[in-house]
Amino acid sequence: MSSYLLAGIDGSPESTAAARWAAHEAVRRGVPLRLVHAQTWLDDIHADPSQPADVRALTTRMVSDATEEIRGLQHGLEVRAELIGGGDPVEVLAEAATKSEMLVVGSRGIGGFEGLVVGSFGLALAGRCDVPLVLVHADDSARPAAPDGAEVVLGIDTRDPAGDVIDFAFREAERRGAVLHAVHGWTPPPAWGYAGWISPQVEAGQFAAIEAELLGNALTGWRAKYPDVVVVEDCRVGSGASAVVDTGSDACLVVVGRRRRPHRIGMRLGPVAHAVLHHTQAPVAVVPHD
Incomplete structure (x- = not known):
């Protein structure tokens, strides 16, 4: 390159x-x-x-x-x-x-x-x-420099973390001296909605702990590779798109992934990247990955 x-x-x-x-x-x-x-x-x-x-x-x-x-x-x-x-x-x-x-x-x-x-x-x-x-x-x-408190926001899928996307976000945060805000949105089991979102707190806590652990695991190796980058792990209930949009409004850069596809037909952007592009006012980086 x-x-x-x-x-x-x-x-x-x-x-x-x-x-x-x-x-x-x-x-x-x-x-x-x-x-x-x-x-x-x-x-x-x-x-x-x-x-x-x-x-x-x-x-x-x-x-x-x-x-x-x-x-x-x-x-x-x-x-x-x-x-x-x-x-x-x-x-x-x-x-x-x-x-x-x-x-x-x-x-x-x-x-x-x-x-x-x-x-x-x-x-x-x-x-x-x-x-x-x-x-x-x-x-x-007016946004290219990272002022005090500025963040690079990374949307991450903890079930299938894309190394190219995560590495790009860490490098951009390091270049800017910015905080890396890694965001993961997760959806509760469908039965919770059927039950009117009423569930024992212990179950809610267990699910939240599992999701937070997955996010931490996805970032562990990259924290070691970029030790000077301050990382905020943000695991919240809701769609991945809404999680990134909500946190990305004041970011100096928002980073999302896009899977490479061998064919030219059909939707070429995933739902998260598509929604973030439409609803985020900050600069958005779309990083292709396999």
């Missing part, structure tokens, strides 16, 4: 915030930043479509302006930019990202519907990208 970060830009406020966020991350890691715009026939809505040269000129200017802005914000950062065409922008960016450490894009691009936290493009890319993908909102460029 090459040592650079990739940011997708399209001229929208979200993509500008994504480029700024990615620039801070590139400086933090000491790697170059590559800005990429995936061209489509919808480019440059203010251009005259009967004048192809006008369309190309506006697109080129947008990329150039974004590059100069980032260079002005982060002096000394190596920034490269390019236009890539030739197909579906999701496939183009996913392919371009294969040799990068991380792909960063805006949560919604031009043409996104108001009120949606993440647009269809972001969701499709999250389900396709083979490197960690971070989706950034328009107001998230």
